[in-house]
Amino acid sequence: MIMHWHILGAGSIGCLWAAHLVEAGHQVTLILRSKQRITAFNQQVTIEQGTETRHYPVQCQLADHPESIHHLLVTTKAYDVQSALSGLRSRLAQGAQLVLLHNGMGPQQWALQHCSQQQVWAATSTDGAWLRQPGHVVFAGQGETRLGRFDAPQDSSLATQLQGLALNIVADPVIEHSLWRKLAINCAINPLTALHDCRNGELASNPVWRAEMAELCQEIDSLLARLQLSLFTDGLLPVALQVARATGQNYSSMLQDVRHQRQTEIDYITGFLCQRASEAGLSAGKNEQLLHKLKKIC
Numbered sequence: 001m002i003m004h005w006h007i008l009g010a011g012s013i014g015c016l017w018a019a020h021l022v023e024a025g026h027q028v029t030l031i032l033r034s035k036q037r038i039t040a041f042n043q044q045v046t047i048e049q050g051t052e053t054r055h056y057p058v059q060c061q062l063a064d065h066p067e068s069i070h071h072l073l074v075t076t077k078a079y080d081v082q083s084a085l086s087g088l089r090s091r092l093a094q095g096a097q098l099v100l101l102h103n104g105m106g107p108q109q110w111a112l113q114h115c116s117q118q119q120v121w122a123a124t125s126t127d128g129a130w131l132r133q134p135g136h137v138v139f140a141g142q143g144e145t146r147l148g149r150f151d152a153p154q155d156s157s158l159a160t161q162l163q164g165l166a167l168n169i170v171a172d173p174v175i176e177h178s179l180w181r182k183l184a185i186n187c188a189i190n191p192l193t194a195l196h197d198c199r200n201g202e203l204a205s206n207p208v209w210r211a212e213m214a215e216l217c218q219e220i221d222s223l224l225a226r227l228q229l230s231l232f233t234d235g236l237l238p239v240a241l242q243v244a245r246a247t248g249q250n251y252s253s254m255l256q257d258v259r260h261q262r263q264t265e266i267d268y269i270t271g272f273l274c275q276r277a278s279e280a281g282l283s284a285g286k287n288e289q290l291l292h293k294l295k296k297i298c
């Protein structure tokens, strides 16, 4: 089935998806924030992978365009989702598919409450991509994208409809668990790297930072146990250490935001976790401390 996808958030992941949707025969419209951005995109996105560079035709429009939307992929930063979606509410068709693909949690629950006439899907991805310039993405490493319906977990129809894409999309019957898993790992790695201005791998090799990470993980394990989410066989720490080592040379997304003096996603990562801990009557003192320190930095 050929679909017309609108994409909100034309960063690296948004453009990567735009190209793959076009390649699979779908129609794509990017929703951009200004006429200057529309001119800069010049009706195309470019993907660079290894030695190959390819261009894909897309349409571009502003959020106030009257066209109605039946399939919407949201790839903005977590802190932009709510206002961006609110601005498009009147354009969303009844029963439209809404896919949220971003770091952190909070906007998925918000969408569930506020977009009751639409299907709310959530995704989490380990694809590695970065922007060389607006609309030009370097696809550095194929990972996996887990996709599931947030408001009706057993529905796997969208992953099936998207099987034609050359992205590794996996239907996830309990996407909320995958989002929590990613969130827990991000809570253990991202704020510490941002605070200590270090590569992910240094958290595992520096005994003082590793001990801090262990403290965070213990609090997170307690919360997950209280929420009856059994996500890590031997607790979070071994998994977080493994991810820190596997991505050892990388700078976390949060550290990159801090270095570029951009807003971080801390409220939707550690902030979400602390909120849930407080609702459950649990103390998450070390995570709270980091949340406050990070909010002072950026």
Ligand code: KPL
Residues within 6 Å of the ligand: 103, 185, 186, 189, 190, 200, 243, 247, 250, 251, 252, 253, 254
């Ligand atoms: O997802 C990441 C991020 O940087 O946001 C991790 C897993 C920490 C890898 O850097």
